[in-house]
Amino acid sequence: MQIKWFKNSAALAAFTTLLLSAAVHAEVFEKTLVNGLKVIVKEDHRAPVVVQQVWYRAGSIDERTGTTGVAHMLEHMMFKGTKSVPAGEFSKRIAAAGGRENAFTNEDYTAYFQQLQTSKLPLAMQLESDRMHNLNLSDAEFSKEVKVVMEERRMRTDDEPHSLLNEKLMAVAFQEHPYQHPVIGWMNDLLSLTAGDAREWYKTWYAPNNATLVVAGDVKTAEVFKLAQRYYGPIPAGKLPVRKPHNEAPQTGIKRIVVKAPAELPYLLMAYHAPELRNPQQDWKPYALEVLAGILDGNESARLNKSLVREQQLASDISASYDPTSRGPSMFTLDGTPSSGKTVADLEAGLRQQIAQLVNDGVSEDELKRVKVQVTAGEVYKRDSVFYQAMQIGQLESIGLGYKAIPVMLQKLQEVTAQQVQDVAREIFQDDNLSIAVLDPQPISGERKHANMGGSHDLR
Amino acid sequence: MTCAKTLSVALWCFGMALVSGNASATPHIQNWQTAVGARVLFVEDHDLPMLDVAVDFAAGSAFDTAEQSGVAGMTHGLLDLGSEGLSEDDISRNTADIGAQLGGRFEPDRAGISLRTLSSPTERNHAIDIMARVLQHPLFPDAVLAREKSRLIASLKEAETKPESIADKAFNKAVFGTHPYGFKSSGEVDTVEKIQRADLEAFYRAHYGAKGAVVAIMGDVTRAEAEAIAQQLTDHLPPGGASATVPPVSMQIQPSEQRIAHPATQSHILIGVPGMARNDPDYFPLYVGNYVLGGGGFVSRLMNEVREKRGLAYSVYSYFMPMQQPGAYQIGLQTKKDQADEALQLTRTTLHEFIAKGPTEKELIAAKQNIIGGFPMRIDSNKKIIDYLSVIGFYNLPLTYLDDFVGKVDKVTVAQIRDAFKRHVNPDAMATIIVGAPEHPVENGK
Numbered sequence: 028m029q030i031k032w033f034k035n036s037a038a039l040a041a042f043t044t045l046l047l048s049a050a051v052h053a054e055v056f057e058k059t060l061v062n063g064l065k066v067i068v069k070e071d072h073r074a075p076v077v078v079q080q081v082w083y084r085a086g087s088i089d090e091r092t093g094t095t096g097v098a099h100m101l102e103h104m105m106f107k108g109t110k111s112v113p114a115g116e117f118s119k120r121i122a123a124a125g126g127r128e129n130a131f132t133n134e135d136y137t138a139y140f141q142q143l144q145t146s147k148l149p150l151a152m153q154l155e156s157d158r159m160h161n162l163n164l165s166d167a168e169f170s171k172e173v174k175v176v177m178e179e180r181r182m183r184t185d186d187e188p189h190s191l192l193n194e195k196l197m198a199v200a201f202q203e204h205p206y207q208h209p210v211i212g213w214m215n216d217l218l219s220l221t222a223g224d225a226r227e228w229y230k231t232w233y234a235p236n237n238a239t240l241v242v243a244g245d246v247k248t249a250e251v252f253k254l255a256q257r258y259y260g261p262i263p264a265g266k267l268p269v270r271k272p273h274n275e276a277p278q279t280g281i282k283r284i285v286v287k288a289p290a291e292l293p294y295l296l297m298a299y300h301a302p303e304l305r306n307p308q309q310d311w312k313p314y315a316l317e318v319l320a321g322i323l324d325g326n327e328s329a330r331l332n333k334s335l336v337r338e339q340q341l342a343s344d345i346s347a348s349y350d351p352t353s354r355g356p357s358m359f360t361l362d363g364t365p366s367s368g369k370t371v372a373d374l375e376a377g378l379r380q381q382i383a384q385l386v387n388d389g390v391s392e393d394e395l396k397r398v399k400v401q402v403t404a405g406e407v408y409k410r411d412s413v414f415y416q417a418m419q420i421g422q423l424e425s426i427g428l429g430y431k432a433i434p435v436m437l438q439k440l441q442e443v444t445a446q447q448v449q450d451v452a453r454e455i456f457q458d459d460n461l462s463i464a465v466l467d468p469q470p471i472s473g474e475r476k477h478a479n480m481g482g483s484h485d486l487r
Numbered sequence: 488m489t490c491a492k493t494l495s496v497a498l499w500c501f502g503m504a505l506v507s508g509n510a511s512a513t514p515h516i517q518n519w520q521t522a523v524g525a526r527v528l529f530v531e532d533h534d535l536p537m538l539d540v541a542v543d544f545a546a547g548s549a550f551d552t553a554e555q556s557g558v559a560g561m562t563h564g565l566l567d568l569g570s571e572g573l574s575e576d577d578i579s580r581n582t583a584d585i586g587a588q589l590g591g592r593f594e595p596d597r598a599g600i601s602l603r604t605l606s607s608p609t610e611r612n613h614a615i616d617i618m619a620r621v622l623q624h625p626l627f628p629d630a631v632l633a634r635e636k637s638r639l640i641a642s643l644k645e646a647e648t649k650p651e652s653i654a655d656k657a658f659n660k661a662v663f664g665t666h667p668y669g670f671k672s673s674g675e676v677d678t679v680e681k682i683q684r685a686d687l688e689a690f691y692r693a694h695y696g697a698k699g700a701v702v703a704i705m706g707d708v709t710r711a712e713a714e715a716i717a718q719q720l721t722d723h724l725p726p727g728g729a730s731a732t733v734p735p736v737s738m739q740i741q742p743s744e745q746r747i748a749h750p751a752t753q754s755h756i757l758i759g760v761p762g763m764a765r766n767d768p769d770y771f772p773l774y775v776g777n778y779v780l781g782g783g784g785f786v787s788r789l790m791n792e793v794r795e796k797r798g799l800a801y802s803v804y805s806y807f808m809p810m811q812q813p814g815a816y817q818i819g820l821q822t823k824k825d826q827a828d829e830a831l832q833l834t835r836t837t838l839h840e841f842i843a844k845g846p847t848e849k850e851l852i853a854a855k856q857n858i859i860g861g862f863p864m865r866i867d868s869n870k871k872i873i874d875y876l877s878v879i880g881f882y883n884l885p886l887t888y889l890d891d892f893v894g895k896v897d898k899v900t901v902a903q904i905r906d907a908f909k910r911h912v913n914p915d916a917m918a919t920i921i922v923g924a925p926e927h928p929v930e931n932g933k
Contacts, residue, residue: 073534074867106785115795118785123853125860127784144863174798178753182801182821186650186751289750291645327579336638337575343638367641397583404586404605410535411868471648471750 055420055430056248058255062264063236066255067420067430069243071413077244078414079151080140081159082421084239085232087134087210088273088355096212097220097228099132100176104225105139106130107168109161114168117154124150133210135354136425142414145245149254156258159238162229169222177218180211188288188466192296196464199282200298204275206355234265239424243417275300275356282462290468292343292364295371297378298462301359301455304351307432307439313351314439315447316359316455321398322390322448323347323361323381330381330394331361341369341377354426359455371465382456389449399441406437513889514872516879517710523697525721528876528886529704529713532869538606538706539873540615542622542720543592543599543881545731546694548672549811553665557674561635561682562690563591563598568631571624575631578617587614589621595668596733596811597881598694599701601873606707615716622695623723627687636679643676653747654755654922661743661918662759662815666736696728697721703876705869736761736812742916746924754827754923755819758834760912762807762816765882769907771895773807776904778854779846780838781805781818786853792837793820799830811882816912824925831921839914845905858896865892 057067087098108114121128126143141151184190194209201207242251304313323331324347335342345363365374420430514530551559568575582589587604604614646652663669702717738761781789781804793803800820808814822830866872879888
């Protein structure tokens with residue numbers, strides 16, 4: 028019952044997306060049940076274990092103003108019992124089977140998973156299929172759980188200055204698109220969220236024809252299909268609402284915000300609107316941007332760390348990130364902490380100089396090759412984690428690219444040229460396209476100087 | 488195959504699963520010493536064309552002194568920032584050029600370097616060459632040291648504003664006093680400022696000796712290749728380093744409660760005592776017992792009382808940190824300020840009751856079902872297996888540790904758990920830290 032802000036998690040981006048590829052791609056099998064549930068199986072017989080993941084194509088992108096956070100709230104409520112499985116029993120039964128389980132919500136989807144020894148797969152399917160259509164959303168359980176979610180928000184956002192800064196920057200960078208809302212929801216919305224809102228959400232989006240079932244591990248594909256039919260097959264398809272298109276109108280000038288929060292060091296976050304991957308065969312810019320993120324920040328001697336941390340000592344930490352795999356528009360972000368004696372303005376100037384250098388002089392063949400080699404090796408290392416392989420499949424299905432894009436994406440990354448990297452850098456690194464947030468650190472002693480923290484809302 | 492829910496049948500099923508699966512039940516661990524006296528643990532596995540290697544030393548922050556706190560961490564941090572013939576940029580660039588990944592581990596007891604590489608000879612040989620130089624010929628360049636000191640000091644100052652860091656620091660001090668387990672692992676601002684290159688060289692010579700090195704190798708190489716790798720990684724280590732022992736931890740602490748102001752919206756609460764050592768005969772009763780109290784994720788007592796029943800926290804947990812000497816037993820949670828006292832009281836009541844009565848038979852069975860049934864997931868990847876190799880080697884656990892694990896868990900009884908907890912965790916003599924304490928503290932019950 029944790030949420031993951033994949034999109035906001037800077038550390039993951041460059042490398043994770045570089046791993047999205049498949050050189051030695053073992054076979055993946057799929058079957059769609061009559062009710063629309065897509066079942067995908069990846070056999071891996073290295074250990075007698077299995078992972079089941081169910082991915083719903085419903086995330087904060089599908090939320091409306093006033094009820095932000097409901098996607099994630101529903102994720103929490105999915106552990107609160109069904110008509111036949113009392114609250115808390117789901118976790119107890121999975122635990123008794125030796126299993127590990129959790130769930131996560133982000134902008135684009137909500138997913139649930141269990142890892143168990145292979146023989147326990149039927150139990151996991153029985154429980155997971157049950158809560159796909161029999162959830163018991165009681166007011167009493169809701170009122171307790173929404174408090175848990177508020178605590179989660181306090182812990183992960185309100186009291187974490189960098190998260191807070193990121194949340195506020197997204198709210199500014201996107202004026203129309205729902206990515207302006209945090210996955211966890213605004214505190215004001217959480218305060219007025221009701222069990223009825225959660226029931227509505229569940230009724231709208233939790234249906235087999237809005238889900239993908241991924242099973243990976245020491246299983247036989249035919250048996251998994253049979254089990255899936257037995258447990259998920261009887262669930263009726265839902266009538267899904269028409270999804271409205273969400274587009275963000277082009278930005279028309281630089282945006283800057285300052286956020287005050289208790290901290291010692293200032294912090295700088297620069298976010299450029301950037302294209303997401305839509306057509307894996309024909310698009311080229313997302314691949315060029317992924318390679319660019321690797322050139323800037325793919326290893327300790329990559330450009331940003333080498334120049335700004337090691338040589339000029341403008342920053343004590345620096346990173347670049349870009350993830351092209353999302354349902355909505357992507358961003359290319361640069362963020363860092365100025366080293367002592369330097370200001371965020373110094374750091375911004377340093378980053379701008381790096382960008383100018385990229386745009387004017389391009390990148391070297393060596394840099395290009397280094398990134399591509401890392402992608403290829405990462406493809407081998409990926410096979411050490413069955414869970415991650417299932418994640419990749421589920422994520423790509425949920426955002427609409429499909430797992431079959433995996434080998435295409437790998438191939439396309441290898442084809443990126445130095446010229447493309449330079450061209451795409453020139454195109455996206457423009458001030459009209461940029462939002463900048465600065466953390467203005469406040470002392471932790473004395474009066475609270477920071478305004479607008481979530482915690483200023485009293486629960487009772 | 489379906490299983491009934493009784494433990495004995497679950498165990499039988501578990502056994503069956505291992506036999507019917509084509510993966511080996513537990514990995515076969517090979518073990519030898521290199522010419523210079525380093526200990527090697529090796530698992531040969533050719534399923535994936537990759538290799539993992541880790542080399543650890545008794546060189547963690549427990550080997551710092553109070554006056555030089557941070558030297559151990561800085562020594563470790565600078566290993567891959569300059570070696571004979573390789574600048575820091577050469578090291579990271581050359582590693583990236585072959586798709587290899589150089590990493591590290593720094594704990595109170597252990598410090599080490601790890602490597603993941605493709606197993607094809609060209610990549611592998613190049614990667615091992617880099618790792619060998621990093622381990623055996625570090626330069627600790629002055630300019631790099633100055634820069635890293637400045638970065639570390641900035642991050643230490645930043646940590647001093649974060650409620651979780653403030654709580655950790657106060658907790659370690661309250662539980663361990665002046666014992667090195669109470670030091671901040673990366674040092675203090677004033678001790679880091681004083682670190683000189685000579686300190687790092689001296690620490691390296693004293694703590695990165697061949698005889699104390701533990702080499703773990705997992706993956707796609709033969710025994711002969713593994714032997715050559717282990718030799719190449721250790722031949723030129725400083726001599727010596729065999730018996731680095733951490734001073735004993737004083738197990739009885741005075742009860743204490745510190746309330747530290749902070750503007751955060753939540754209070755961060757930590758409660759604890761010195762817990763258990765890695766070789767404690769009570770290891771399994773304490774481990775299994777703690778699963779019931781606060782280690783068992785969504786089904787633990789603490790989770791049930793604090794989160795599920797009352798919605799007081801998102802995260803509440805307890806754990807033992809078994810080390811060469813007893814590491815901390817810690818209970819932790821975060822909750823909105825004005826309900827901190829309520830949550831603290833509830834946590835203490837839950838702990839008291841557990842210590843007094845232990846788990847129920849039913850809870851013990853559930854704990855065993857999860858730990859035993861989940862055993863295959865502990866060793867389902869090369870990464871997880873090499874981590875076990877390193878622990879087994881470093882803490883001198885039996886090579887049959889993984890084979891024995893299920894049996895040892897299964898033998899634990901309610902009486903053993905009650906008895907072990909009573910001897911290790913005195914609920915009336917614990918340290919309590921509350922950072923971001925309520926502004927108008929309610930009179931505290933106990």
